[in-house]
Amino acid sequence: MSDFFEKTKTIIEAVDSSAIYNLDNWNEHNFTVSSDFLFDVIKALKQNGYQYLIELTGSHYPDTEHEYQVIYHVQNLIENVRVRIKVNLIAEKNEVPSIVDLYDGANWMERETFDFYGINFIGHPKLKRILNVDDMDYHPMRKEYKLEDETRTDKSDKYFGR
Numbered sequence: 405m406s407d408f409f410e411k412t413k414t415i416i417e418a419v420d421s422s423a424i425y426n427l428d429n430w431n432e433h434n435f436t437v438s439s440d441f442l443f444d445v446i447k448a449l450k451q452n453g454y455q456y457l458i459e460l461t462g463s464h465y466p467d468t469e470h471e472y473q474v475i476y477h478v479q480n481l482i483e484n485v486r487v488r489i490k491v492n493l494i495a496e497k498n499e500v501p502s503i504v505d506l507y508d509g510a511n512w513m514e515r516e517t518f519d520f521y522g523i524n525f526i527g528h529p530k531l532k533r534i535l536n537v538d539d540m541d542y543h544p545m546r547k548e549y550k551l552e553d554e555t556r557t558d559k560s561d562k563y564f565g566r
Contacts (some may be wrong), residue, residue, distance in 0.1 A: 408483045409433065415452055416487075419444045436490045443501040445489060446476065450506050454478040454487065457503075460513035462521035464546045471495040472523055476503075499524035502531075520545035 412433075416423050420441035426434050437445050458477040465471055470492035479486040491500055502525040503510045514525040515534040522543035525531055533540065542548075 406483070406485065408480070409485055412449070412452065412454075412480075412485065412487060415448050416445055419448050432486065432488055434488045434490060436492060439491050439493060439497075439500045442474075442489070442491050443503060443506075446478070446503050446506055449478055449487065449489075453480040453482060456481055457507040457509050457513075458486070460503075460510055460517060462517040462523050462545070464521055466547045469494070472498045472521065474500050474517065474523055493523070498522065499526055501526050502528040504528060519543070522546065 413425060416425075416435050416437070420437045422438060423441075423445070424436040428434055435445075456479045458479055460474070460476050463473045463475065465473065472493040472495065474491045474493065476489040477486060478489065493500070498521075500523065502514055504514065504525075504527075511529070512534060514528055515531060517523050518525060518528075518531055519533045519536050520543055532538070536544065
């Protein structure tokens with residue numbers, strides 16, 4: 405690991421001492437942090453050269469303790485170091501602080517994540533649906549529905565390897 409990344413690791417762990425680090429199979433640096441410290445972690449990263457928010461998205465893992473996850477990818481373009489920040493959420497409290505004050509581009513990304521997963525971003529200036537119709541009463545990327553319509557009779561599962 406580079407000296408710059410070691411500094412990054414120290415910064416994150418100073419903000420959230422319970423942060424969990426791992427290096428995945430693709431050599432991506434991952435930190436899992438508490439939602440209580442998320443804003444401060446992202447702010448510290450931005451102040452230390454991570455000026456580019458590559459992506460912000462959500463994920464749904466039903467039937468697990470932490471049913472939702474919000475994932476942030478930030479990059480330092482000068483040092484060419486990328487960090488993935490993950491926040492695990494329980495279904496009853498699927499909210500994280502908004503980072504729109506830090507990265508303007510987070511505005512649409514947070515709205516999209518809200519629209520598809522129903523994750524609330526506290527402090528977002530205009531958190532409403534962005535891609536789906538406003539009166540939609542569900543979040544389509546949640547894994548709460550069967551993949552196929554069981555009433556269909558015009559297909560055979562043998563074509564799908566089942």
